[in-house]
Amino acid sequence: MDTIVLLVAVVAGLVALELLGMRAYRRHRARKQAAFTRENVGAVYDDLQAARARCLAEKRAFALLADAARSAGRPEDGAVLDALAAGERAHLAALEAFRGPLHAESVDPAAYPSLPSSLDDALRIAAGRLDDWSTGACRDAAARARVRGYRDIAKLYRQLQEVEQAAACLCLDMAEGARPAGLFSFCPACGLVVAGRRPAFCTVCTKPGFEFEDVAMPAMPEAAAAMLKPEGVA
Template structure:
């Protein structure tokens, strides 16, 4: 009997401790959210604004590259670039999760110089921009967010770094005519493009691999009509 009473007391104590811990955590979260204002985050807010302006500009530039690739008779490259543009849109959504609570002001796309007339040169220029931003401003923004205690924002910047590095290498491959062979698929959450078999989970954001989307050029109208033509038809 005494053993049962002791066990009940222990369980009740553990439940009480858990409830107290949950209550304390909720109070901590509430204080943290109340302190998440433009004035308190300081330079972190400026970094979020700059990152959005950059992603807006990069998305537009990549969309133009995708159109240019299709016009040049390179629909497969156009499909890859469409996936890269979708990745930039995913970055904008992720940034908005932090900008929204801050009631951030709208920003215009970052100004850009005209792209080179040659598609391959434009792809090399895009690779340089992607690499330069991921290893420079993005890395610095992650460090500032981490120092200020905003680990979730720092984590987002680290994810952007990885995705943009992979995108830079892919742009260089397209420029050199070395588009990866085999199936390409992209993570709908962070925009990472992988070659070959889909991973069990995204190596950047841990999104399940079965949610990845194939990256492939749409069938040309002529191909579709040929596929529907009965056998033996002229």
């Protein structure tokens, strides 16, 4: 009997501690949300605004590159670039989650120079720009957010780093004619574009692979398909 009473007392104590912990966590979260204002976050707000302006500009740049690729007779590259533009839209959606609480103002796309006449040169410039931002400004913004205690914002920046570095590699592959052939898909949550079959899960945000969206690759023209057929095959 004494053992049962002791067990009941222990369980009741554990439940009480858990309830107290949950209440303390909710109070802490409420205080943190109340303090999440433009005045309090300081440089973190400026970083978020700069990231939004930069994503808007990259989305526009990828759309222009996609049109240029199709005009140059490279529709597959155009489809991949469209997927990269969709990735920038995913980044903007993630950044928008912080806009409301901060009452953030609208931003204009960052100013980028006009594209060079050569598509491959434009792709190399885009790759360099993506790499510079992901290893520079984005990394610094993640560090500032982490120091200020905004782990969710720091995590978002780390995801952006990985996705943009992967995008930079894809741009270089297209510029060098080394883009992987076949299927592509992209993660609708973080914007990661991957070659080949859908992965089991996203390596950046861990979203299940079955939620990935396929990149609509253009059908090969009949004349080109006929040239690829082995001899003697009708």
